[in-house]
Amino acid sequence: MKILKPQEYDNVLLKNGKRITLLDQLDETHFLADYGLETEEDERAFWEKPVSIDDIEKVISRPK
16 A cells, blocks of 8 residues: 655544644645644644645645
8 A cells, every 4th residue: 555645634543632724835744734622722722733745644635
């Protein structure tokens, strides 16, 4: 089975068990992510901390 390298707009599983969608790729190893949070305060906290490629367990799906 081929392992996919994470890209923008992929749905991924993080090593901590959360499922997120990668949005903007900041550099080779960091992304801004949509955690699907309800409150503005929680959403802002996650946007300020990019997701590292090292935090990603696997790519779940990729839009066509």
